[in-house]
Amino acid sequence: LDLDADVAAILGLDPPREYRPTVRHLLSHTSGLSSRLDAEMVAGSADHLQRGDFRALLLDEPEAPSGAWWRYSSSGYAILGLVVERLTGTMYARHVEQTLITPQRLTSTHFGSTGGAARSEGYAVREGRLVTVSTPQADPTSASIGLWSTAKDLVSWARALDAGALVGHGQLSKMLRPAPVSAGPQPDYGMGFFIGSTGGHASVSHDGSCGGFSSQLATYPSAQIIIAVLTNGEVHVAERIERSLTMAMLGI
Numbered sequence: 001l002d003l004d005a006d007v008a009a010i011l012g013l014d015p016p017r018e019y020r021p022t023v024r025h026l027l028s029h030t031s032g033l034s035s036r037l038d039a040e041m042v043a044g045s046a047d048h049l050q051r052g053d054f055r056a057l058l059l060d061e062p063e064a065p066s067g068a069w070w071r072y073s074s075s076g077y078a079i080l081g082l083v084v085e086r087l088t089g090t091m092y093a094r095h096v097e098q099t100l101i102t103p104q105r106l107t108s109t110h111f112g113s114t115g116g117a118a119r120s121e122g123y124a125v126r127e128g129r130l131v132t133v134s135t136p137q138a139d140p141t142s143a144s145i146g147l148w149s150t151a152k153d154l155v156s157w158a159r160a161l162d163a164g165a166l167v168g169h170g171q172l173s174k175m176l177r178p179a180p181v182s183a184g185p186q187p188d189y190g191m192g193f194f195i196g197s198t199g200g201h202a203s204v205s206h207d208g209s210c211g212g213f214s215s216q217l218a219t220y221p222s223a224q225i226i227i228a229v230l231t232n233g234e235v236h237v238a239e240r241i242e243r244s245l246t247m248a249m250l251g252i
Contacts, residue, residue, distance in 0.1 A: 004024055006022060007080075007083060010083050011058070026076040030070050032071075033057055037075045055079070058079070068181060070187035092143050106153040109148065122213045122233075123233050124233070145210045159226065174191070175192055193205065202220070203246075204219045208238075209234075212232060213232055214239075216229045216242040
């Protein structure tokens with residue numbers, strides 16, 4: 001798959017205007033895609049959405065020209081899942097299980113309600129009371145939300161990625177380059193990862209927050225540190241916890 005391939009063309013769509021985001025644009029969150037579905041996805045209330053809802057975003061009026069500026073787009077990754085399905089002829093979740101999860105022996109990682117691992121309930125505060133919230137489902141947003149895992153499996157995933165067991169080192173290097181934009185500030189994001197530093201050590205990370213859960217996975221290659229934090233609360237504290245642990249390990 002060419003990173004600069006036209007996503008609408010892959011999905012058999014013909015937008016009536018000059019809006020042609022590429023795979024690279026969606027991976028780097030620089031597509032300018034409409035964000036009208038993102039709030040529901042982040043809240044974990046996207047169960048009613050269908051594949052057609054995400055395909056239709058490519059026909060919407062974009063919020064910006066592709067490549068102009070950076071804005072995180074959960075919908076963009078859901079559309080990338082549709083691209084995988086179109087090219088492989090396999091459901092996204094099944095394809096990931098067959099090509100990545102099973103070969104890497106990530107036995108506690110699965111999509112949606114499938115799999116045998118014990119699952120935590122997600123919690124939120126509503127009117128001063130702690131209540132459980134609906135858990136995110138896998139389909140059709142599984143390329144963006146709905147993946148269940150453990151801290152142990154996430155660390156194993158990060159080690160495999162760094163070792164070149166998932167993608168080649170050349171491809172990984174491309175993923176870790178900040179995405180260029182023609183307007184607005186330069187993002188600290190490549191293709192799938194935030195790129196930063198703590199205490200002079202470069203970091204590769206990504207956080208998540210959805211439906212009563214918060215997560216953070218961070219790798220510091222020069223310090224040989226990998227930290228995964230998972231919480232089952234609506235307040236997004238995982239990134240802050242990870243940063244505190246990292247600073248303690250680095251002695252800063």
